[in-house]
Amino acid sequence: xxxxxxxxxxxxxxxxxxxxxxxxxxxxxxxxxxxxxxxxxxxxxxxxxxxxxxxxxxxxxxxxxxxxxxxxxxxxxxxxxxxxxxxxxxxxxxxxxxxxxxxxxxxxxxxxxxxxxxxxxxxxxxxxxxxxxxxxxxxxxxxxxxxxxxxxxxxxxxxxxxxxxxxxxxxxxxxxxxxxxxxxxxxxxxxxxxxxxxxxxxxxxxxxxxxxxxxxxxxxxxxxxxxxxxxxxxxxxxxxxxxxxxxxxxxxxxxxxxxxxxxxxxxxxxxxxxxxxxxxxxxxxxxxxxxxxxxxxxxxxxxxxxxxxxxxxxxxxxxxxxxxxxxx
Amino acid sequence: xxxxxxxxxxxxxxxxxxxxxxxxxxxxxxxxxxxxxxxxxxxxxxxxxxxxxxxxxxxxxxxxxxxxxxxxxxxxxxxxxxxxxxxxxxxxxxxxxxxxxxxxxxxxxxxxxxxxxxxxxxxxxxxxxxxxxxxxxxxxxxxxxxxxxxxxxxxxxxxxxxxxxxxxxxxxxxxxxxxxxxxxxxxxxxxxxxxxxxxxxxxxxxxxxx
Numbered sequence: 001x002x003x004x005x006x007x008x009x010x011x012x013x014x015x016x017x018x019x020x021x022x023x024x025x026x027x028x029x030x031x032x033x034x035x036x037x038x039x040x041x042x043x044x045x046x047x048x049x050x051x052x053x054x055x056x057x058x059x060x061x062x063x064x065x066x067x068x069x070x071x072x073x074x075x076x077x078x079x080x081x082x083x084x085x086x087x088x089x090x091x092x093x094x095x096x097x098x099x100x101x102x103x104x105x106x107x108x109x110x111x112x113x114x115x116x117x118x119x120x121x122x123x124x125x126x127x128x129x130x131x132x133x134x135x136x137x138x139x140x141x142x143x144x145x146x147x148x149x150x151x152x153x154x155x156x157x158x159x160x161x162x163x164x165x166x167x168x169x170x171x172x173x174x175x176x177x178x179x180x181x182x183x184x185x186x187x188x189x190x191x192x193x194x195x196x197x198x199x200x201x202x203x204x205x206x207x208x209x210x211x212x213x214x215x216x217x218x219x220x221x222x223x224x225x226x227x228x229x230x231x232x233x234x235x236x237x238x239x240x241x242x243x244x245x246x247x248x249x250x251x252x253x254x255x256x257x258x259x260x261x262x263x264x265x266x267x268x269x270x271x272x273x274x275x276x277x278x279x280x281x282x283x284x285x286x287x288x289x290x291x292x293x294x295x296x297x298x299x300x301x302x303x304x305x306x307x308x309x310x311x312x313x314x315x316x317x318x319x320x321x322x323x324x325x326x327x328x
Numbered sequence: 329x330x331x332x333x334x335x336x337x338x339x340x341x342x343x344x345x346x347x348x349x350x351x352x353x354x355x356x357x358x359x360x361x362x363x364x365x366x367x368x369x370x371x372x373x374x375x376x377x378x379x380x381x382x383x384x385x386x387x388x389x390x391x392x393x394x395x396x397x398x399x400x401x402x403x404x405x406x407x408x409x410x411x412x413x414x415x416x417x418x419x420x421x422x423x424x425x426x427x428x429x430x431x432x433x434x435x436x437x438x439x440x441x442x443x444x445x446x447x448x449x450x451x452x453x454x455x456x457x458x459x460x461x462x463x464x465x466x467x468x469x470x471x472x473x474x475x476x477x478x479x480x481x482x483x484x485x486x487x488x489x490x491x492x493x494x495x496x497x498x499x500x501x502x503x504x505x506x507x508x509x510x511x512x513x514x515x516x517x518x519x520x521x522x523x524x525x526x527x528x529x530x531x532x533x534x535x536x537x538x
Contacts, residue, residue, distance in 0.1 A: 072367075080367035088501035091366065141499070144367060188501040259500060278438055278446065278497065289369045292360040297428055300370060 015142035046126040047152065047211075049225060051103055054216045057130055057150050060211060065314075066134035072145040073213050076287050081221050082139065083240055084188050085174060085181035093221035094254035096182055102225040102241075111171075111247035114162030118263070121225055125211060127160075129151035132215070133208055135231040137238075138270045138309045142279040145183035145287045149229050157201040163199065170202040171195075172228060174241045181241075189255050195239035196252035196266070197230065198318075206231055206314050209242070232311040234268045265328040274328050281305055335405055343406055347413040350380045351420075370428045377421035382490050384414035386511050389487055393518045407465055411483070415461040417492075422454050446496035448451075453489035456482050487512050 048058070072079075082095035086100075105121040134148045158170065176192035177186045184191045198205070207230045211218055220225040223240025230237050236256050246252075256264035263277055272282045283302040290296035306316050319327075329337075356362045360371075364370040384530045388410045395403040430437050440447045453504040460480055464468070469476045491512050 066330060076367040084501070088499075088503075090368070143371075186501065186503070275443065278444060278499070280436065280443075283436070285368070285370070287367045289365060289367065292358065292364075297358065297369060297373070300428070300433065 002318055005301060024237045025226055043235050047128050047130045049121070049125060049211050049217060052217070054219075056216055057212045060078040060132050060150050060212075060215060063131045065308075066148075067136060067146060068130065069134075069136065071134060071148050072286075072288055077145060077147050077213060078219050078221060080145075080287055082141075082235065083183075083221060083223065085183045085191075085241065086221065087183045088186075088188050092183070097220035100180055100220040100224070102220060105225050105243075107226070107242060108239055108244045109246075110165040110244070112164045112249060113247045114164065115160065124157060124228075125152055125209075128156055130211070131208070133210075133229070133231075135229060136309050137229075137231065137235055138284060138305065139280075140236060140264070140268070140276060140279070142281065142284050142305075143287050144284045144305075148212040148214055150215060151208035151209060151229065152209035153205060154207040154209050154228065157209060158199075158202055161245075161247070163247045166249045167199055169185075169248045169251055170197050170199060171246040171248050171252035172239045172242050173244035173246070173321045174239055179306055179318045189259055192243075193239060193255045194258075195228065195237055195246075195254050197237075199247075200318050201315075203229070204315060204318065206311060211303075232270055232308040232315045234270060236257065236264070237268050267319075267324070267327050269315075269324060269328075270305060271328070272305040273307075274325055331402060335402060335514070336415070340406070340409060343409060347384075347410070350376065370424065374421060374424045374429060377424060379416050381414060381418035381421050382494060382508055384410060384417055385483070385487050386508065386515065388414050389483065389512070389515045393515060393522075396522065412461055412464060414456045418454055418457055422450075445495050449489050449496070450493040453486050453493060454490075456486050460486075464501055484516060486518070 012097065025047070036282050050057070079094045080090045081093040082090070083097070085091040085227075086096040103121075106118050107120045107121065107124055109116050110124060130150055130152060132148055132150050134146060136144060144308045163170075172195045174193040175181065176184065199208070207228060210223070210227050211225060212230045213222060223242075226242050227240040228238045228242065237254075254264075254266055256268075258265050270281070275281055282305060284305045285300065285302050290299045306312075353362065354365075358367050358373070388407060391403055391407045393411065395401060417493055426432060426437065430440065441451055442448070460483065461473065463476065463479060472479070491505060493510045494508060495502060498505055
């Protein structure tokens with residue numbers, strides 16, 4: 001595995017970031033240097049997800065897929081969430097996921113693949129290089145954030161399971177546990193939460209299985225211990241708390257498309273030209289308060305939403321010949 | 329002090345100040361006092377005003393049943409004050425949407441009103457409320473005669489539209505709008521029940537034909 005040692009020229013000033021909470025650049029550099037040194041000693045050290053609240057992730061590599069837009073604050077990303085398993089209010093996940101214990105954790109892999117079975121989380125991630133991917137996140141509710149995720153490329157993980165030619169779709173499932181996930185006691189959605197991608201989407205280099213953000217382990221409210229991040233699709237596609245991966249020949253019945261088929265489709269690609277009945281998708285509001293006072297409210301402006309959330313170069317080819325108005 | 333003066337100089341000013349508390353609370357939060365607006369401040373303000381608008385509509389609608397049940401006729405003297413606050417909070421909800429959310433962009437505003445039914449009915453309810461607020465003075469009431477009551481009966485429709493507007497806007501979890509719908513149901517149901525029982529009482533008084 002090739003490890004890039006951190007070079008000063010690699011770091012864009014905008015990434016060094018204004019937020020105090022954000023990844024400590026110094027330890028990032030040291031991690032990079034250590035990883036670089038290990039190149040001479042042998043193979044890269046395995047990716048380890050430490051336990052504990054806000055534990056630092058070591059040996060995280062930068063990625064060329066990262067945006068140089070300014071990330072949101074740690075507070076924005078961890079107190080304003082849609083995670084109905086912990087309640088439907090935006091601050092519910094932050095409030096009610098604090099005591100959630102994300103370990104031990106295993107993932108059941110099934111369906112049309114050579115290597116199936118139940119794997120410990122550690123075994124799934126350990127042979128991969130942790131990467132930081134700073135991605136735009138666009139919610140279907142017309143707001144957006146920029147989040148520095150840490151994770152492993154989904155495509156690499158999928159290849160290890162050796163899916164067969166019958167595997168046309170990859171289906172993901174969130175943990176079903178009414179005791180630990182109080183939101184599942186309400187019928188706000190059909191549980192467990194299900195999401196899915198076509199095999200071509202899943203093996204595109206952009207999607208990651210995230211295990212952290214801001215250089216730290218993933219907080220519970222963001223989908224600990226492992227979640228999907230698909231940056232060109234609306235946020236609800238990026239399923240959290242994954243316990244099942246299934247290689248399927250038929251299209252999975254994804255949760256939101258099942259709940260309100262006229263409003264949410266299987267693809268859910270960010271598309272400014274296809275409006276949702278409740279929200280125009282032409283524009284979005286970047287989350288984050290500009291400070292205090294009336295003036296800061298007037299400073300918050302909407303910005304134009306980009307086709308495929310600005311990731312068209314990487315993913316537009318996946319939809320050649322597909323009518324994206326019908327396949328929303 | 330007689331009751332009229334007591335209401336005028338003590339109770340009305342007191343209720344007036346109480347009705348301003350939701351405005352004061354959100355204004356304080358804008359300046360970081362007693363909490364913050366959170367990561368999506370515009371949404372937080374808009375929701376706050378919308379919820380209080382709806383609450384004041386329901387409070388106003390509760391006056392008549394309370395008066396009839398308790399027999400305290402003076403309760404109706406607060407109805408206009410509360411109704412005007414309902415209009416005020418709904419109007420603030422609308423203004424925040426217009427100025428802060430849509431940034432006064434005409435295209436986006438028109439698109440929202442035309443293409444999003446929950447906004448269409450919200451606009452309709454706002455226009456009705458505006459007509460009630462504009463005709464709320466005693467002088468206009470006198471001048472309008474019986475037409476005034478007809479116009480002001482549209483508060484029932486406004487209540488229905490308001491709850492509907494909230495219901496339609498919610499993505500999936502209807503537990504909160506359901507609470508508003510149930511309260512509205514009780515308040516409107518009481519009126520229907522009251523009408524029916526009064527009608528029955530009257531028809532019983534009439535001598536039977538035949």
